[in-house]
Amino acid sequence: MREGAWKSLSEKAMDDLTKHIIENDLQPGDKLPTEPELSAMLGVGRGTLREAVRALVSRNILLVRRGAGTFVAERVGVMDDPLGLSFARDKYKLAAELLQLRMILEPEIAALAAFHITDEEIVRLEELCKAVEDSIARGENHAAPDEALHLAIAGHCGNSVIAKLMPSIHLSVEMFVALTRHELLSETIETHRQIVQAIRNRDGFRARDAMRMHLLYNLRLVENYGDTLDQSAESRGQGVPCR
Numbered sequence: 001m002r003e004g005a006w007k008s009l010s011e012k013a014m015d016d017l018t019k020h021i022i023e024n025d026l027q028p029g030d031k032l033p034t035e036p037e038l039s040a041m042l043g044v045g046r047g048t049l050r051e052a053v054r055a056l057v058s059r060n061i062l063l064v065r066r067g068a069g070t071f072v073a074e075r076v077g078v079m080d081d082p083l084g085l086s087f088a089r090d091k092y093k094l095a096a097e098l099l100q101l102r103m104i105l106e107p108e109i110a111a112l113a114a115f116h117i118t119d120e121e122i123v124r125l126e127e128l129c130k131a132v133e134d135s136i137a138r139g140e141n142h143a144a145p146d147e148a149l150h151l152a153i154a155g156h157c158g159n160s161v162i163a164k165l166m167p168s169i170h171l172s173v174e175m176f177v178a179l180t181r182h183e184l185l186s187e188t189i190e191t192h193r194q195i196v197q198a199i200r201n202r203d204g205f206r207a208r209d210a211m212r213m214h215l216l217y218n219l220r221l222v223e224n225y226g227d228t229l230d231q232s233a234e235s236r237g238q239g240v241p242c243r
Helices: 003-023 035-042 046-058 091-116 119-137 143-155 160-169 171-179 185-200 204-235
Strands: 062-065 069-072
Touching: 003 035, 003 046, 035 046, 046 062, 091 143, 091 160, 091 185, 091 204, 119 143, 119 185, 143 160, 143 185, 185 204
Parallel strands: none
Antiparallel strands: 062 069
C-alpha cells in the first residue's frame, strides 16, 4: 500500500475515533472498546488503528495503559505546553509577558464568573481561596492551589473555550512563585479575598478591578526583579544575562 494511502486511512481512523468519543459522550477516564472491537467497528486493520491511537495519544486525547487498555485522556486535547513556553531562556521576561496576557484576559473572566457562577461553585472558590492561605501560613509553595483558584474562576465564566485556554498560560503562576521567592504573600491573600468576595456578591465590576489589581502587583514585582538582575549584571560588566 502506498504511504499516502496509509496516512489517509490512519487519519480517517483518527477522525472516526474522535467522533466515537464525542457521539458516545465518553468522559475522561472512560475505557474504549478492545483493539479487535475498534478495528472491526472502524473497518481498518490493526496496524492502521495503532497508528491512529498513537497520534491521538500524542495529542492528549487518548491514554494507553499497558495491560489495561485505551482510555480517554484526563484533560482531553489539552497539551501541557502547547506554546513551547518551557523552552524560553529568559524566565523573568516570559513571566512578565504571561502576566501581561493574563491582565488582558482575567479581569474580564472574573467579571463573567460573577455573572455565571452558581452558589455551589462559589463554595468551591472559597475553599480554594482558603487552601492558598493555608499553604502560605504553613510556609509551603502555594503555586498549585493558587493556580487551581484561577482556573476555577475561568471554569465558571460560562465560556468553555476560555476554560480550555487558561491552563496554557497559567504556567506563570508556578513561575512567579518560584522567581519571586514567595513575596507578596499578604497582597496575594488580600486580593484573592477581594476577587472571591466580589464574585460571591455577583459584582462583576469589583471582580474585574480586584483581579486587575492582583495581577498588577505580580507584574510589578516580576518586572522589578528583572530590572534588578539586569542592573547587577551590567555593573559586573557581564551584559544582560539570559535568565
